[in-house]
Amino acid sequence: MSKTSPDHYKFGKVEVIEITQHLDFLRGNAVKYLCRAGKKNGESALDDLMKAQYYINKAVEKETCRVALEKAFVSDHTVESKVGRSFPEVRNP
Numbered sequence: 001m002s003k004t005s006p007d008h009y010k011f012g013k014v015e016v017i018e019i020t021q022h023l024d025f026l027r028g029n030a031v032k033y034l035c036r037a038g039k040k041n042g043e044s045a046l047d048d049l050m051k052a053q054y055y056i057n058k059a060v061e062k063e064t065c066r067v068a069l070e071k072a073f074v075s076d077h078t079v080e081s082k083v084g085r086s087f088p089e090v091r092n093p
Helices: 025-036 045-083
Strands: none
Touching: 025 045
8 A cells, every 4th residue: 555556546456546537526536435435444434435425416416407508508599590590689780
């Protein structure tokens, strides 16, 4: 074990950072806490699972907002294409 490669950040022979570096912040932290659950001194498995759950919940919120915004944009865009003009209307002087 070392400061830069502690045992609680390994999942089998793989360092968790090798996986999480390819994920966004929220998903990476969820994976990190799931992989280390019960391995770090002074932290219970339940503590780490609750931390992972926090990051998963935040990722779900973020994705829910993204989908809602995407649907709103697509709806607005569809309305504009049916009307044949962009909103707000710009008039020539």
